[in-house]
Amino acid sequence: MTSLRLYNSLTNKLEKFEPIDPTNVRMYACGPTVYSSPHIGNARPLVVFDVLFRLLKQLYGNVTYVRNLTDVDDKINRRAYERNISIKELTDEVIAEFHKSTDRLNVLSPTYEPRATFHIKEMLDIINLLIKNEYAYVVEGHVLFRVKKLSNYGQLSKRSVEDMIPGSRVEVAPYKEDPLDFVLWKPSKENEPSWDSPFGKGRPGWHIECSAMSSKYLGRQFDIHAGGQDLIFPHHENEIAQNFGAFGCLMANYWVHNGLLLVDNQKMSKSLGNIISLDEILQKYDGEIIRYVLLSTHYQKTLNWTDQIVNQAKSALDRLYGALSSATKISEDVDFESKVIAALCNNLNTSLALQQLLEITDQIYKTDNQTEKNRLCSILKKEASILGLLFRTNWFQREAKLSEDEIRKLLDERQQAKLAKDFQKADEVRNYLLENRIKIEDTKNGPVWKVISD
Numbered sequence: 001m002t003s004l005r006l007y008n009s010l011t012n013k014l015e016k017f018e019p020i021d022p023t024n025v026r027m028y029a030c031g032p033t034v035y036s037s038p039h040i041g042n043a044r045p046l047v048v049f050d051v052l053f054r055l056l057k058q059l060y061g062n063v064t065y066v067r068n069l070t071d072v073d074d075k076i077n078r079r080a081y082e083r084n085i086s087i088k089e090l091t092d093e094v095i096a097e098f099h100k101s102t103d104r105l106n107v108l109s110p111t112y113e114p115r116a117t118f119h120i121k122e123m124l125d126i127i128n129l130l131i132k133n134e135y136a137y138v139v140e141g142h143v144l145f146r147v148k149k150l151s152n153y154g155q156l157s158k159r160s161v162e163d164m165i166p167g168s169r170v171e172v173a174p175y176k177e178d179p180l181d182f183v184l185w186k187p188s189k190e191n192e193p194s195w196d197s198p199f200g201k202g203r204p205g206w207h208i209e210c211s212a213m214s215s216k217y218l219g220r221q222f223d224i225h226a227g228g229q230d231l232i233f234p235h236h237e238n239e240i241a242q243n244f245g246a247f248g249c250l251m252a253n254y255w256v257h258n259g260l261l262l263v264d265n266q267k268m269s270k271s272l273g274n275i276i277s278l279d280e281i282l283q284k285y286d287g288e289i290i291r292y293v294l295l296s297t298h299y300q301k302t303l304n305w306t307d308q309i310v311n312q313a314k315s316a317l318d319r320l321y322g323a324l325s326s327a328t329k330i331s332e333d334v335d336f337e338s339k340v341i342a343a344l345c346n347n348l349n350t351s352l353a354l355q356q357l358l359e360i361t362d363q364i365y366k367t368d369n370q371t372e373k374n375r376l377c378s379i380l381k382k383e384a385s386i387l388g389l390l391f392r393t394n395w396f397q398r399e400a401k402l403s404e405d406e407i408r409k410l411l412d413e414r415q416q417a418k419l420a421k422d423f424q425k426a427d428e429v430r431n432y433l434l435e436n437r438i439k440i441e442d443t444k445n446g447p448v449w450k451v452i453s454d
């Protein structure tokens, strides 16, 4: 078996992946806060870690993947208030929309997708353990994590405690023992969601939910914790602190983080007005195109979103599907050594993996032998499936009025007309196809067609 190597943000090293239990590989990724559609920067980890999930399944068979939904948050309260609907209505609506988007991106459902508000009891259990172990204290209805008690706090973000002390402009809550202490539980104001607790009516802080849900579904120590680079500090640092304080062990052995996403070389921000939501981009482009773009840059690098890379992704998919459409038979059991798996095993090199697909495609266009074409197409389809690509049968019809069979028939008619030197008829067919947004290109290997769209 090819062995997987992953860059571990905890050790800052490329490491050989060795699961605690190879018969059940366990992975956690922080999911969205469900107050509105995520932006495309947040869509990146969804797709990247979906590929990791698919790869782990290929390598180990059984994988438990947990991706949570944060459905308690001040942003949610605010949005529900603005829209004059209940928090439950808002979060249910956003979650339903989110699932439509992940489907369109061909992101597999994780094994568990727990919601924070369904795990308040588990959070309180950990908070109680932290208090018992003196890693947390109760003050004025708050429960706070005592950061200084943990000697290696900052191990993930590689920050020293001195660097973290909030600047003088930040007002430190007077009830804190130390400015660094973070909230595990806080009192709720009226109109804010609240749950009963030994510390009074209140609600959890953000970080504690991930410790609660991961330990419930994956155990106190598991293999991979994934997320965006922007979550390293303080969120992931605090998750590590909580698990260590409550359970006395390291939460996860491998910490995998994806890089930032820029739009036209700029950070997305409200003030620049350049935030692209996932909903919005999926209205404009097919989900598979967006998926391709998100995989086109290595996950650790900054991805610069431009119209150009979206168009490149679309052309690449046209080419891949075009090659695939030349097969007369796709076989499931085709024997080959997977170059896509090899690329992904090298720290999830998705850009190289995509390159491998295009290389197979070149070979498909080059050969005149139909048996060989079929064999290569079968390989292409299988290789692409590991990346969650080329999963549909109707790529060229996504906006065309004609079915694939109709197009093929017309192409045959045109070829026969040409052979019979009936060029008028051949042109008529060509024009008819054009009216239906199908463009024919004659190559030395015969005609190929594509839809003029997007």
Ligand SMILES: [Zn+2]
Binding pocket: 029, 030, 031, 210, 235, 239
């Ligand atoms: Zn988290």
